[in-house]
Amino acid sequence: MSKKRLVAELLFVLLILTSNNAALASFVIYSQENVDIKVKGYNALTDITLFKGNLTSGVEQTIDTPYQGLALLVFKKGQKYPVILGEQSFTLNIKNANILPSFTGSSENEFFYKQLTGAAPGPGQYDFAHLMIQAKQLLDSSHSIHTFDELKAMKEKFHTFVRSHYQDLQHSDMLRRLLGQYFMMHEYVDYHIKGAPACDIQVRYKKAVIGGVGNWLEILKTHIPEHEIVNYCVSLYYNRGMVTLASRIIVNFRDVAYCPGDEKLKISFTKNLPMIKGNEKRAQRLDTCKNDKIIAFVSEDCPVSMVETVMKVRQLAAQKKNVTVIVAPLEKLSGKHLAMRRMVSSGNMLFIDDDKWRKKNLPEKLKLPHFVHIEKKQALEVAE
Numbered sequence: 001m002s003k004k005r006l007v008a009e010l011l012f013v014l015l016i017l018t019s020n021n022a023a024l025a026s027f028v029i030y031s032q033e034n035v036d037i038k039v040k041g042y043n044a045l046t047d048i049t050l051f052k053g054n055l056t057s058g059v060e061q062t063i064d065t066p067y068q069g070l071a072l073l074v075f076k077k078g079q080k081y082p083v084i085l086g087e088q089s090f091t092l093n094i095k096n097a098n099i100l101p102s103f104t105g106s107s108e109n110e111f112f113y114k115q116l117t118g119a120a121p122g123p124g125q126y127d128f129a130h131l132m133i134q135a136k137q138l139l140d141s142s143h144s145i146h147t148f149d150e151l152k153a154m155k156e157k158f159h160t161f162v163r164s165h166y167q168d169l170q171h172s173d174m175l176r177r178l179l180g181q182y183f184m185m186h187e188y189v190d191y192h193i194k195g196a197p198a199c200d201i202q203v204r205y206k207k208a209v210i211g212g213v214g215n216w217l218e219i220l221k222t223h224i225p226e227h228e229i230v231n232y233c234v235s236l237y238y239n240r241g242m243v244t245l246a247s248r249i250i251v252n253f254r255d256v257a258y259c260p261g262d263e264k265l266k267i268s269f270t271k272n273l274p275m276i277k278g279n280e281k282r283a284q285r286l287d288t289c290k291n292d293k294i295i296a297f298v299s300e301d302c303p304v305s306m307v308e309t310v311m312k313v314r315q316l317a318a319q320k321k322n323v324t325v326i327v328a329p330l331e332k333l334s335g336k337h338l339a340m341r342r343m344v345s346s347g348n349m350l351f352i353d354d355d356k357w358r359k360k361n362l363p364e365k366l367k368l369p370h371f372v373h374i375e376k377k378q379a380l381e382v383a384e
Contacts, residue, residue: 024064025085027106031055031094036076039083041067044170044224045179045232055094069171070132073101082116082173084109084129131165135174139181143188148204151189155212158182159219166223176232183212183236206245210252217253226256227304235303243343246307259302261365265372269295273357275326275350278341283353291348292323295372297362298337299330305368310343312371317347324348330362 029037029051039051050065065085073081075097083092083101090106100117103109112129114121116136138161142154158178162169169175191204213233220229230253237246250257271287294316296309313325325348329337333353341349352358 024066025068025087026062026064026089027083027085028089028091029055029061029063029094030059030091031057033057033094033096035094035097038074039063040072040074040173041065041069041085042071042171042173042176044220045176045228047173060091067171069128069168070173072173082112082132084112084132086128128168131168132172132174135161135165135169135172135178139177142181142185145185145188146190148189148191148208151185151208154185155182155215159215163219166220170223179216179232180236182216183209183233186212206248209245210249213249213253217256226253227259230257231259231303234307238303238307241343243307243310246303247311250304250307257304259299259304259368261367262363263367265297265363265366265370267361267372269374270357274353276353277350278338284350286326289324289326289350292321293374294323294325295328295374296325297328297330297366297368297370297372298340299366299368300334300336302368305370306337306340308369310340313344313347313349317344322348324350327351328362329358330364330366332358 029039034057035055037051037053037055038049041048041050048067050067050071051061051063053061055061068085068087071083071085073083073092077097079097081101084106086108088106088108090109091104092106092109093102093104095101100113103113107124108126108129111121111124111126112132113119115129115133138157142158145151145154158181162175162178166175169178186205186208189205189208191201191208193200193204213230216233217226217229230249234246234249234257237243237249269286271285273286274283275286275289276283294312296305296312298305298309309325309327316323316325327337327340327349329351331337332355333351337351341351
């Protein structure tokens with residue numbers, strides 16, 4: 001986790017404590033075997049780590065957190081189980097990662113899991129659990145659409161549901177799931193109009209997607225910063241390798257697509273700064289790159305910056321320009337950054353691989369996207 005992300009999560013926890021004056025949610029995790037887990041909470045379109053660590057068989061782990069809502073219990077190999085956190089203390093019992101957890105002292109979680117598994121729920125009025133079930137049912141109902149009119153009607157259902165229940169949905173993964181499925185629905189529909197050329201299909205599809213982004217900006221902008229909404233929508237397509245469509249979203253909402261941060265940057269680029277091409281370990285020095293260079297600053301927290309960088313490489317390759325794009329991540333170089341290389345079939349893309357240089361020179365937060373052009377005749381020492 002980046003330092004910036006950690007600070008953001010801590011600030012979120014403090015915000016809950018100071019604004020709600022709510023009692024801590026307290027629960028115990030008891031596992032019958034050694035397990036490596038994470039417990040995640042949610043703040044609108046971002047997730048928060050509530051606990052991360054190894055549990056020893058037979059030893060109780062108590063977790064106190066100001067977070068109340070739907071959390072997610074995540075095991076090392078990817079198994080995920082929802083857990084409702086509220087003012088009622090309880091024990092979460094784990095047999096192993098492949099078996100549903102059970103609960104002692106949490107009638108709401110018991111009710112919730114019976115609903116999820118189709119068993120007859122016991123008595124009780126659990127508004128939050130009911131809302132999560134409603135959200136899941138809405139998600140499930142959206143898989144059957146086929147026509148553009150059905151898509152339009154289902155989108156309205158999604159809009160109305162989120163408008164009506166945002167305050168509760170924001171503290172669950174359902175908001176992210178609803179937005180993700182909302183855009184996936186566009187791919188269930190036949191956009192062909194009898195007599196129209198085939199190329200119109202893609203035009204109508206892209207227009208519907210762009211319109212969907214605009215709808216969510218209008219609905220959520222009073223709750224969530226606009227750049228976070230656009231970046232989340234962009235990530236839905238970028239993470240699937242649909243970079244061109246992700247770029248189209250940015251073009252249509254460029255005024256709010258940027259990621260805020262420092263706007264002025266003055267960085268020293270040492271001549272022996274190591275760079276790699278991809279997953280290979282063999283590095284080359286910055287001063288061995290004799291042609292023009294573009295330093296592209298990116299962040300995992302800003303998908304727009306990665307899309308813009310990939311598109312920059314593609315455009316330079318199409319124009320047959322001998323320019324090398326050098327990616328400078330604001331975080332430690334990771335597989336997420338290196339995955340950008342797989343999204344370009346040609347063109348020159350390298351990655352700075354020097355964490356000491358990064359920590360010394362790069363700010364934790366920079367206004368992105370941000371590119372610095374260095375001509376081959378220009379000195380490497382400083383770029384602004």
